[in-house]
Amino acid sequence: MQIADNCVVTLAYTLKDNDDNIIDQSDDGSFCYLHGAMNIIPGLENALTGKVAGDELSVSIPPEEAYGVRDEARQQEVPRDMFPEDVEIEVGMQFHAQGPDGHQLVVTVVKVEDDRITVDGNHPLAGVQLNFDVKVLEVREATGEEITHGHVHGPGGHHH
Numbered sequence: 001m002q003i004a005d006n007c008v009v010t011l012a013y014t015l016k017d018n019d020d021n022i023i024d025q026s027d028d029g030s031f032c033y034l035h036g037a038m039n040i041i042p043g044l045e046n047a048l049t050g051k052v053a054g055d056e057l058s059v060s061i062p063p064e065e066a067y068g069v070r071d072e073a074r075q076q077e078v079p080r081d082m083f084p085e086d087v088e089i090e091v092g093m094q095f096h097a098q099g100p101d102g103h104q105l106v107v108t109v110v111k112v113e114d115d116r117i118t119v120d121g122n123h124p125l126a127g128v129q130l131n132f133d134v135k136v137l138e139v140r141e142a143t144g145e146e147i148t149h150g151h152v153h154g155p156g157g158h159h160h
C-alpha cells in the first residue's frame with residue numbers, strides 16, 4: 001500500500017548534517033510513526049506521501065522546515081545562583097527553563113566564566129540542514145485506536 005494519512009510507516013534512516021556528521025540513525029526497524037499526525041518533521045512526511053515498502057529516497061530539509069533558524073537573542077548570560085547549588089556547571093549541560101512566554105524549554109550551557117554562565121535556548125538542531133537517507137520498510141493501516149491517540153502502538157510505538 002501507498003503511504004497516506006492514517007498509515008503506520010516503519011522506516012530505516014540515516015540523518016546527517018551538511019558536514020556529513022551522523023546526527024541520528026535507525027536501521028533495525030524499530031522506528032515507526034503515524035503518517036498525517038505530525039509525528040515527524042513535515043518536510044520528511046511530505047516526501048514520504050505516496051511511497052511504498054522498499055522505496056528509498058534522500059530528502060534534504062532546510063532549517064526553516066525542520067527545527068527553525070538560530071536566534072542569537074535566545075543566547076543569554078544568567079547568574080550562577082539560577083542553577084542548582086550542588087551541581088558543577090559545565091559547557092554542554094542542559095537544563096529545563098521557563099521561557100518568556102511561559103513555555104518549558106531546554107537550554108544548553110555554552111560558556112562558563114566564574115559566576116556568569118551563558119546559556120543557549122535554541123533547539124540543538126536549530127539552523128541545521130537535515131539530510132535524510134530513508135528506506136521504507138513497512139506500511140500498514142493504523143488501527144482506530146492509534147488514529148484516535150495520534151501515535152503508533154505496539155513494537156516501536158507507545159505502550160500504555
Ligand SMILES: [Zn+2]
Nearest residue numbers: 149151153158
Ligand atoms: Zn496511545
